[in-house]
Amino acid sequence: xxxxxxxxxxxxxxxxxxxxxxxxxxxxxxxxxxxxxxxxxxxxxxxxxxxxxxxxxxxxxxxxxxxxxxxxxxxxxxxxxxxxxxxxxxxxxxxxxxxxxxxxxxxxxxxxxxxxxxxxxxxxxxxxxxxxxxxxxxxxxxxxxxxxxxxxxxxxxx
Amino acid sequence: xxxxxxxxxxxxxxxxxxxxxxxxxxxxxxxxxxxxxxxxxxxxxxxxxxxxxxxxxxxxxxxxxxxxxxxxxxxxxxxxxxxxxxxxxxxxxxxxxxxxxxxxxxxxxxxxxxxxxxxxxxxxxxxxxxxxxxxxxxxxxxxxxxxxxxxxxxxxxxxxxxxxxxxxxxxxxxxxxxxxxxxxxxxxxxxxxxxxxxxxxxxxxxxxxxxxxxxxxxxxxxxxxxxxxxxxxxxxxxxxxxxxxxxxxxxxxxxxxxxxxxxxxxxxxxxxxxxxxxxxxxxxxxxxxxxxxxxxxxxxxxxxxxxxxxxxxxxxxxxxxxxxxxxxxxxxxxxxxxxxxxxxxxxxxxxxxxxxxxxxxxxxxxxxxxxxxxxxxxxxxxxxxxxxxxxxxxxxxxxxxxxxxxxxxxxxxxxxxxxxxxxxxxxxxxxxxxxxxxxxxxxxxxxxxxxxx
Numbered sequence: 279x280x281x282x283x284x285x286x287x288x289x290x291x292x293x294x295x296x297x298x299x300x301x302x303x304x305x306x307x308x309x310x311x312x313x314x315x316x317x318x319x320x321x322x323x324x325x326x327x328x329x330x331x332x333x334x335x336x337x338x339x340x341x342x343x344x345x346x347x348x349x350x351x352x353x354x355x356x357x358x359x360x361x362x363x364x365x366x367x368x369x370x371x372x373x374x375x376x377x378x379x380x381x382x383x384x385x386x387x388x389x390x391x392x393x394x395x396x397x398x399x400x401x402x403x404x405x406x407x408x409x410x411x412x413x414x415x416x417x418x419x420x421x422x423x424x425x426x427x428x429x430x431x432x433x434x435x436x
Numbered sequence: 437x438x439x440x441x442x443x444x445x446x447x448x449x450x451x452x453x454x455x456x457x458x459x460x461x462x463x464x465x466x467x468x469x470x471x472x473x474x475x476x477x478x479x480x481x482x483x484x485x486x487x488x489x490x491x492x493x494x495x496x497x498x499x500x501x502x503x504x505x506x507x508x509x510x511x512x513x514x515x516x517x518x519x520x521x522x523x524x525x526x527x528x529x530x531x532x533x534x535x536x537x538x539x540x541x542x543x544x545x546x547x548x549x550x551x552x553x554x555x556x557x558x559x560x561x562x563x564x565x566x567x568x569x570x571x572x573x574x575x576x577x578x579x580x581x582x583x584x585x586x587x588x589x590x591x592x593x594x595x596x597x598x599x600x601x602x603x604x605x606x607x608x609x610x611x612x613x614x615x616x617x618x619x620x621x622x623x624x625x626x627x628x629x630x631x632x633x634x635x636x637x638x639x640x641x642x643x644x645x646x647x648x649x650x651x652x653x654x655x656x657x658x659x660x661x662x663x664x665x666x667x668x669x670x671x672x673x674x675x676x677x678x679x680x681x682x683x684x685x686x687x688x689x690x691x692x693x694x695x696x697x698x699x700x701x702x703x704x705x706x707x708x709x710x711x712x713x714x715x716x717x718x719x720x721x722x723x724x725x726x727x728x729x730x731x732x733x734x735x736x737x738x739x740x741x742x743x744x745x746x747x748x749x750x751x752x753x754x755x756x757x758x759x760x761x762x763x764x765x766x767x768x769x770x771x772x773x774x775x776x777x778x779x780x781x782x783x784x785x786x787x788x789x790x791x792x793x794x795x796x797x798x799x800x801x802x803x804x805x806x807x808x809x810x811x812x813x814x815x816x817x818x819x820x821x822x823x824x825x826x827x828x829x830x831x832x833x834x835x836x837x838x839x840x841x842x843x844x845x846x847x848x849x850x851x852x853x854x855x856x857x858x859x860x861x862x863x864x865x866x867x868x869x870x871x872x873x874x875x876x877x878x879x880x881x882x883x884x885x886x887x888x889x
Contacts (some may be wrong), residue, residue: 284888291881297873303884336887343876350864351875357857359484364854366480383858390865390872397869 279309297395300340304388307336311381315374323372330369333380337362357383494768502827505764505776508566509824512778515564515572516817519781522553523813526791527806529553533799547794550802554783554791561782574780579760583753586694590678591779593688598758600661601689603681604751607654609693656681673808678787691754692784708733766830774830776823779816786812 290302314329341358344351361383364376532538533546564572580589652674658666658681669683681689707723724733761775783789786809792798865872 279888287888288885291884294881296877299881299884300873300876303887306884306887332887339883339887340876345875345877348871348875350861350868350872353857353861353864354875357854357861360854360857363480363484370480379854383854386858386862387865390862394865394869394872398873 279306279313283309297391297398301388301391301395303336303340304384304391307333307340307384308381308388310336311377311384314368315377318372318374318377326372327369330365330377334362334365337365354387357387491768498766498768498772501764502766502830505762505766505774506824506827508571508762509776509820509827511566512564512571513817513820513824515560516781516813516820519557519560520810520813520817522557523786523806523810526550526553526788527803527810530791530793530799530802530806533793534796534803536796538796543794543796543799546799547792550791550793554788557781557786557788558783561780561785571778572781574782574785575760576762576776576778577760577780578756578758578777580689580754580756582691582755587752587754588692588694589754589756590690590692590785592690592756593686594758594761594775594777595686596688596756596758597660598756600753600755601666602659602661602751602753604657605651605654606656607651609651656683658683658687678784689754689756691752706734708735764827766827774823774826776820778820779812781813781816 287302287306291299294302310329310333314326314333317323317326317329337358341355341362344355344358346352346355361380364380367373368376368380529546529550533543538546561572562570564570569575574591577591578594580592582589652671654671656669656671658669660666666687667684669681669687672680672682672688674680677694678690678692681687681691709721710724711717711719712722713719725731726733761777764774764776766772766774779785783791787805788809791802791805793802
């Protein structure tokens with residue numbers, strides 16, 4: 279993942295509510311898996327392993343956020359366990375097929391959540407974050423428009 | 437001799453062997469009902485499922501432990517409800533006996549019932565048990581020790597830092613004839629006066645002493661082993677020989693003082709002094725020296741005397757261990773424990789050892805004692821109630837987790853099933869929009885940002 283992509287995600291996370299955060303998580307997972315496919319093709323085993331591990335961490339985060347008292351939670355938990363296992367299989371066998379399977383599943387869930395996000399109104403989860411309007415950032419101490427805000431802090435080690 | 441090699445036949449045999457193996461694998465799966473029979477079927481899946489099975493077994497046992505814990509607490513609480521009733525009755529009897537219209541004969545009768553009730557409370561404290569372990573005699577109370585044989589740590593608040601605390605009292609602890617004075621004590625003069633009038637020892641005790649009041653209002657200095665001071669420590673109460681000290685930040689310690697505890701005798705090595713002129717006693721004193729070597733001769737001298745009956749030393753060091761509570765293993769992993777503290781409800785622990793309704797003053801004072809005991813028992817019961825709530829909610833959670841993990845374990849093990857599940861999930865997400873958002877609502881932005889590092 280490039281630095282620019284990370285910054286973009288950071289910006290989105292700072293403004294995200296619950297559903298949006300879920301979508302972002304799916305997208306991050308798929309980005310890491312795309313990188314993994316790329317490194318596998320190039321033959322870069324080290325970076326391939328790192329990408330798979332990062333994707334697994336994302337899936338683990340999704341797993342840990344499951345609330346069992348809601349019905350969709352139980353089904354998704356089973357799915358995440360399976361996906362986790364498939365990535366481990368891909369790692370062991372250096373096989374792209376399981377990776378593609380995981381990406382497809384994550385995309386399906388992501389698309390479903392995107393449709394849900396469009397119908398609900400959410401507040402950002404991060405407090406005291408900078409407000410972003412049309413790509414320009416307004417902070418507590420910076421009312422004027424600021425095009426150069428690369429050094430501003432958008433969150434935990436962002 | 438010619439060695440021939442029939443290639444087609446070899447191929448056919450190999451093929452047959454492979455098919456045979458595949459068939460027996462499939463048969464194995466069908467007959468066992470498991471898709472993953474052996475590690476080679478699906479190594480990752482197998483490892484995952486073994487780990488989950490171990491976790492499940494652990495959770496099942498943890499659930500049993502929690503249920504045991506709930507049973508123990510219910511046993512203790514049920515018994516304490518009986519003690520509560522007895523204390524209410526004691527309160528009634530003391531109020532009755534304190535009434536001026538009662539004669540000595542009437543009070544004797546009341547005293548009989550008081551005695552019976554006291555014995556019963558002690559019996560309950562000594563005999564209530566669960567699975568062979570006594571519950572109410574202090575077995576599961578926090579342990580503490582002191583450096584003086586006459587001072588014992590009875591109980592202290594859970595949550596206090598374990599370690600050594602040095603306690604020193606600003607005023608002398610009032611002892612009367614070697615027995616700790618309480619608010620049953622008497623001034624020396626008054627004591628003599630009462631004795632000359634043939635008053636009984638009990639009557640003597642039932643008089644408030646000024647010396648005691650001064651002591652109760654005095655400061656107590658408590659220092660922890662690292663040098664830090666515990667602020668705001670005061671003597672909260674003193675009943676018989678049980679003293680409760682309370683201070684800031686949850687400091688609460690109950691000690692019993694059996695006798696005047698000894699001052700530490702201090703010795704010093706000092707030179708032996710003799711008169712400069714042995715024949716003249718008025719000549720100045722000089723250190724005695726050895727005639728051969730010229731070295732100063734020394735002796736060991738007691739500079740601070742030891743045990744004093746009337747002016748005991750006023751410092752003691754207590755060590756709190758934070759051990760002794762009942763530890764319940766309430767989860768499947770190490771560290772998932774709950775400490776249950778059950779203080780003693782013996783007569784001594786409740787301050788009822790010297791309770792008597794034989795005299796009017798004794799009964800009056802008894803009302804206060806019993807009220808304090810009732811408060812103490814209420815306190816213990818509410819603490820047990822809190823433990824029970826925690827255990828019950830942990831059981832519910834473990835139940836849920838167990839059920840869900842079992843469900844998760846037995847579902848997705850192959851591609852087709854995964855596809856089916858993802859379709860089903862998608863359908864649920866779209867038709868139950870709000871619930872689907874809540875189903876994954878436990879994330880923190882910081883956790884997600886962490887994934888980008």
